[in-house]
Amino acid sequence: xxxxxxxxxxxxxxxxxxxxxxxxxxxxxxxxxxxxxxxxxxxxxxxxxxxxxxxxxxxxxxxxxxxxxxxxxxxxxxxxxxxxxxxxxxxxxxxxxxxxxxxxxxxxxxxxxxxxxxxxxxxxxxxxxxxxxxxxxxxxxxxxxxxxxxxxxxxxxxxxxxxxxxxxxxxxxxxxxxxxxxxxxxxxxx
Amino acid sequence: xxxxxxxxxxxxxxxxxxxxxxxxxxxxxxxxxxxxxxxxxxxxxxxxxxxxxxxxxxxxxxxxxxxxxxxxxxxxxxxxxxxxxxxxxxxxxxxxxxxxxxxxxxxxxxxxxxxxxxxxxxxxxxxxxxxxxxxxxxxxxxxxxxxxxxxxxxxxxxxxxxxxxxxxxxxxxxxxxxxxxxxxxxxxxxxxxxxxxxxxxxxxxxxxxxxxxxxxxxxxxxxxxxxxxxxxxxxxxxxxxxxxxxxxxxxxxxxxxxxxxxxxxxxxxxxxxxxxxxxxxxxxxxxxxxxxxxxxxxxxxxxxxxxxxxxxxxxxxxxxxxxx
Numbered sequence: 001x002x003x004x005x006x007x008x009x010x011x012x013x014x015x016x017x018x019x020x021x022x023x024x025x026x027x028x029x030x031x032x033x034x035x036x037x038x039x040x041x042x043x044x045x046x047x048x049x050x051x052x053x054x055x056x057x058x059x060x061x062x063x064x065x066x067x068x069x070x071x072x073x074x075x076x077x078x079x080x081x082x083x084x085x086x087x088x089x090x091x092x093x094x095x096x097x098x099x100x101x102x103x104x105x106x107x108x109x110x111x112x113x114x115x116x117x118x119x120x121x122x123x124x125x126x127x128x129x130x131x132x133x134x135x136x137x138x139x140x141x142x143x144x145x146x147x148x149x150x151x152x153x154x155x156x157x158x159x160x161x162x163x164x165x166x167x168x169x170x171x172x173x174x175x176x177x178x179x180x181x182x183x184x185x186x187x188x189x190x
Numbered sequence: 191x192x193x194x195x196x197x198x199x200x201x202x203x204x205x206x207x208x209x210x211x212x213x214x215x216x217x218x219x220x221x222x223x224x225x226x227x228x229x230x231x232x233x234x235x236x237x238x239x240x241x242x243x244x245x246x247x248x249x250x251x252x253x254x255x256x257x258x259x260x261x262x263x264x265x266x267x268x269x270x271x272x273x274x275x276x277x278x279x280x281x282x283x284x285x286x287x288x289x290x291x292x293x294x295x296x297x298x299x300x301x302x303x304x305x306x307x308x309x310x311x312x313x314x315x316x317x318x319x320x321x322x323x324x325x326x327x328x329x330x331x332x333x334x335x336x337x338x339x340x341x342x343x344x345x346x347x348x349x350x351x352x353x354x355x356x357x358x359x360x361x362x363x364x365x366x367x368x369x370x371x372x373x374x375x376x377x378x379x380x381x382x383x384x385x386x387x388x389x390x391x392x393x394x395x396x397x398x399x400x401x402x403x404x405x406x407x408x409x410x411x412x413x414x415x416x417x418x419x420x421x422x423x424x425x426x427x428x429x430x431x432x433x434x435x436x437x438x439x440x441x442x443x444x445x446x447x448x449x450x451x452x453x454x455x456x457x458x459x460x461x462x463x464x465x466x467x468x469x470x471x472x473x474x475x476x477x478x479x480x481x482x483x484x485x486x487x488x489x490x491x492x493x494x495x496x497x498x499x500x501x502x503x504x505x506x507x508x509x510x511x512x513x514x
Binding site: 004005006007008009010011013014049052053056057059060063064067070075079082083085086087088089091120123124125126179183 | 318319322323326327330331333334337338340341342344345346348349352355356358360362363364365366367368369370431432456457458459461
């Protein structure tokens, strides 16, 4: 009965945003990211793989949160959500929440991407590298050296990812703004 | 005739005893048996086994099939095997598991693709880092596909709870498309107003004329009570709380024209919403004169109603009283 209403536009937008984000973030990662242990750069292929992994991770986590939280909405919030999903409208009161949740999404996704990237590097170590890293850690402990280098790599990765995230969010916001402008001034086009 | 049969046999003969063609033949065989078997449970089991052998056979047969699509190499095998696995797991139960089947299809297909890499010799071994990276991306992509399926079903649930949304244009939406833009369904308000008509007639025609006039004066509470009666006559839908009945007796129209309105307070393509209207002409029957207003005089009041009109969009001004 309702099969004729499909979320195809959401899927199309998601694919577009995902490709934009991966392209931009891979470019930033490839230029700026330094990998331990010897501050090597990442290859373009590696950068695309890293960017795809962390972006897909945030999207999947986001969908999981949305799909599980939407069932808990109060009726009032649910009308607002339906209004937004089906008719692309929001009232001034929801605009505030949209902006706030945009900020929260930005920082949450940044933290998620950072955690994801660190875990990903850990996951992709070969057995030899894993062994070498363990040795290194053990030696450091014995010599009483604080793991400064570890902190430095994390902070390098964090600042690179923050930049990448900011750039990709800017691009996506620009696309959304463009759509809004086209919508407002050329209603016949779409 | 014999030659043709031999030709067919040559075409279908498994090259080895243990090959994917054998499994497909076994599945055909178990379907044939299940068609003959009388016992319900056994027939079901054999049909399911048939699907399972087909799944294993096709999965094996297509394991090296690849499609080259503009330089993008795709392996359709796991998807088809995953779909068949969903049939084995979810079809033919007493409850409808289509939803579960579609949502888990990408994940099952991922499992089909990943198992040969994680268990190459039937024992677990950690694959090389490049394969790990590839598996991770594949896993996240199949999660994303499964989330899209789930989102589709969430939208179906919303439309089931708010069927009037389908009576509106979804053209502006950034999320959904409507494939049959022509086939607008009527908002539920039309149904509610049509249900209200016989109730209204029944109620007013039992009243003496003076009480009818009082009813019209007190229409705000009376119409609200009418709405409650209507809602008791129909299975409840979540959106019912968003319809508000409203009665209006505009001046200037023949006395008394009750405009019974169903105002939609929920989401709509126009921020202010819309209302539906049924106008009912309430008259005294011509041959009667009111001699004694206190005695019940059945049949003296006549109520004639028009069919519900089109949606009336509410302009930026709030709903005005007496727009005649």
